[in-house]
Amino acid sequence: MGRTSVLSTNASILPILLPPSTLRPVAFRTFTRKHNLTISSTALELLANFVGRNCGSGWREDGLAERVLDEVAKMWKKAGGGVIVxxxxxxxxxxxxxxxxxxxxGGRLIAKEIAIRDVPRGQGGHDILDKTVSTSKLVTAIPADDEETEDPVTSRDPRNWMKIIDAFDQPRLVYNAKQKHFEAPTSKSSVFPHSSHKAAMFRDRYNLVYxxxxxxxAFEVTTLEGSLGTSFRSSSLMNAQKAYKLTPIANLLGRSGTSHLLLGLLSLSPTGELSLTDLTGxxxxxxxxxxxxxxxxxxxxxxxxxxxDGIYEEFEGAKGSTLGGNNGVGGRVGGKFVGISIGGPPCERREVTLGRSTHNSNGDHGGFGWVDFLGVGSERAxxxxxxxxxxxxxxxxxSANQHSSRRTMVVMGEVNLDNPKSIEALKMVIQFYSDLPLTELPMAFFLIGNFVQNAMTSGGLVNSIEYKELFDILASILAGYPSVLQHSTLVFVPGDNDPWASLFSGGAATPLPHRSIPDLFTSRVKRAFSxxxxDSEASGLAGDVIFTSNPSRLCLFGPIYEIAVLRDDIAGRLRRNSVVPGTDNDKSQQERQHRDGDAPITDEEQSESLVPGDNQEECFEDENYLAITSARKLVKTVLDQGTMSPFPLNSRPVLWDYASSLQLFPLPTAFILxxxxxxxxxITYEGCHxxxxxxxxxESRRGVARWIxxxxxxxxxxxxxxxY
Known part of the structure; x- marks a missing residue:
């Protein structure tokens, strides 16, 4: 009956044809000035049709349109929509x-609740709106304000605001280079996608870096400097006065002997030749x-x-042409580019990406503050x-002058459950923290694989029955530490030797992301927590165990803290596949390794970086000089590339449709590698620890356990x- 009365009332409204240009001033005042949103032309047309159909001729005089648009803007922001509607x-x-x-x-909002039949779905299958939501408040992934003060003891536990995000559940966002914002792909993610998704994966990586x-x-071009180009090899960019200009590769044709600055993807041909590729060629x-x-x-x-940075040289007799007959766009440009300086693109601090840069007095520096990258709410919302x-x-x-002591996490890597010494070390670490008062107990323990020394294969050294027995033994060990099980969260991240990917890889590099360990093997561990x-009589949030993917992310307090977790031997793969500038292919392997050694980055060399970065600070616990410089080299490489897997697919396979889960943009607060x-x-680099x-x-000291x-x-x- 209620629905019939509403329909009959709406029937008395005389719909009108409202042009989008007529509604634009009201929409601008409501969406842009009041809610800091931008309306696209298609959205404005959709809103004009809606207002004309439901508000009729009283949309302006009675203020009906402004109230409706205000409610739509609120719902859009609460649902996690971007800054562009x-x-x-x-x-x-x-x-x-x-x-x-x-x-x-009658053109007015009268119902207190809205029934949503066609629930929009976000990336990874999460519902963005609940089936029944209030007109003034939508259900989000984070508890509401009125839940914050229900229980003072429970609400003070940071684990109430902690969320583990599986790589396969993470929102899939793609950067639209034309509209300059992130959007969700229309196609459904699959482990067997169309072949075109492979090229799209590298194109998306390039657009993000670009x-x-x-x-x-250093690349912000002003009206006075737009036509000026410089070479960063002549002087330090820290004192540069002019902006640097990137040249598309296709624009090199007919400009032999001129110097340019290129940004492209480095690739190696089967014949051993290096090439640089961008979106033009x-x-x-x-x-x-x-x-x-x-x-x-x-x-x-x-x-x-x-x-x-270098000089373009055309091959004699090939001027103005291309190799492959693609007319220079998307094909191979004739000639070669002689590199003089090479470096990685600088990474961007998290607060700058999310629009919280301190460079601006009002705290708003643009960026992507309205984008919900992980499904926990955007920075600005x-x-x-x-x-x-x-x-x-x-x-x-x-007391008012003290900090909460329960703000730590414990990280353990390569926890081999089939090694008795590793079991002893694990027991020692858990015993070390279980003896602490509950107020000082870590909020989370990360146990990261490989959980077996050899890959689990059918008929191999480790089979499925033995693998399950190892986790059953772990469950019996954890049962002896009830304080940890009752008040902390244990997070298990698999490695390449863990099921099921190891069954067909034999311990080799498996495609990333890697799914979590199946429930078949972990039932006893979950039962120990239950x-x-x-048996616990304590009030508050109970302990929990989470088996997640590799990589995965931990979010604490929504978008405030983001911790990315990855298990991969990146350093060895970088050493095996690296290209050493300034050497010939005929040089011996000994010279290559000597040149590729881990030399330190001095302050003078850092000032000669391709582009100036923000102040960096390092926190080293190992006094070994080579270890320090090697760590700095590894961290700078990965964070500058903005991805956890900066390798070709034949070196480290990646599931094409889930490549966005490997992105390090924006930079996480911390990165467990x-x-x-x-x-x-x-190490802390550009604000990312x-x-x-x-x-x-x-490995160097017997009987010693290491963790962070x-x-x-x-x-x-x-x-x-x-x-131990």
Missing amino acids: EDCTGVSLKTILQAVEGSMS QRLLRNE SILLDLTHATAVPENGAWYGPGMVLLV QGPRMRRIETRCLRQGP SANN VDTESPPFA VMNPGRLLS EYDVFRNRGKVKEER
Whole structure:
């Protein structure tokens, strides 16, 4: 009956044909000035039709349109929509309008609740709007403000605001280079996608790096400097007065003997020739006389997006033509590009990407503050509220001048359950923290694979029955530490030897992302947590165990803290596939390794970087000089590339449709990179704290266990050692 009355009332409204240009001033005043949103032309047309049909001739005089548009803008922001309002993103504008229409009578909003039948779905299958939501408040992935004060004890536990995001559940966003914003692909993600998705994966990586580079102050072109080009090899960019200009590869035709700055993807042909490729074409690359900037500061290899400064030389007799007959666009440009300087594109600090740069007095520096990268709310929508909650949970202790002590996480790498010594070390670490008071117990323990030393294969050294028995033994061990099971969260991240990917890879590099360990093997561990929580008489949030993918992410307080986790031996793969500038292919392997050694990055070399970056600070726990410089080289390479896998697909396979889960844009607050071929370290680069716990068992010292204790509030990790 209620629905019939609404329909009958709406029938009395005389619809009108409202041109979008007539509604534009009201829409601009409501969406742009009041809610800081931008309306696309298609969205404006959709809103004009809706207002004309449901508000009739009283849309202007009675103020009906402004009230409706205000409610639509609120719902759009609460649902996690971007700063540009359009109907092609993860949030459906049509569905929001359908929900509003069902609650209107006589052109006015009268219903307190809106029934949504066609629920829009975000990336990874998550519902963006609940089936029944209020007109003034939508259900989000984060508890509401009224839930913050229900239980003072429970609300003070930071684990209430902690969320583990599986790589296969992470929102899939693609950067639209034309409209300069992120949007959700229309196609459904699949592990068997169309072949065109392979090229799209590298194109998306290039577009991300390209837009990030153009927003760097060294590449910001003004009206007076737009036609000026410079070479960064002649002087330090830290004192540069002019903007640097990138040249598309296709524009090199007919400009032999001129110097240019290129940005492209480095690739290696079957014949051993290097080439550089961008969205316009590719060209043969000669790095015989090139110099790395800074010298030995990063790795350079196929699969990376690099900046190369040099001189274009056309082949004699091939001027004005291309190889392959593609007329220079998307094909091979004739000639070669002689590189003089080569380096990686600079990464961008997280606060700059999200529009929280301190360069601006009002705290707003543009960026992508309205983009919800992980499905936990955007920075501009949830950031202020989450910081207030963070202050209460982490920054306030028993007294006003003390900090909360429960703000640490423990990270252990290469926890081999089939090694008795590794089991002893694991028991020692858990015992070490279980003896602490509950107020000092870590909020989370990361146990990262490989959980077996050899790959689990059918009929091999480790089969499925033995693998399950190992986790059953682990469950019996954890049962002896009820305080940890009742008050902490254990997160298990698999490696290449863990099921099921290892069944067909034999321990070789498996495609990333790697799914979590199947429930078939982990039922006893989950049962141990359930038993401990049932026996607990303490109030508050119960302990939990999470088996997630590799890589995965942990979000704390929504978009405030983002911790990326990856298990991969990146350093060894970089050494095997790196290209050494300034060397010939005929040089011996000994000379190559000597030139490719881990030399330090001095302050002078850092000032000669391709583009100036922000102040960097390092926190090293290992006093070994080579280990320090090797760690710096590894961290700079990965973060500058903006991806966890800067390799060609034949070196490190990647699932094409899930490549966005490997992106390091925006930079996470912290990055747990478990690389067993590198020594343990904890380094901060451009505001991102990178930690490598190495192996749980120290290879250099017998009877010593190593792990990292990470302080979330200080954003600092510390390598710890204890004898077991």
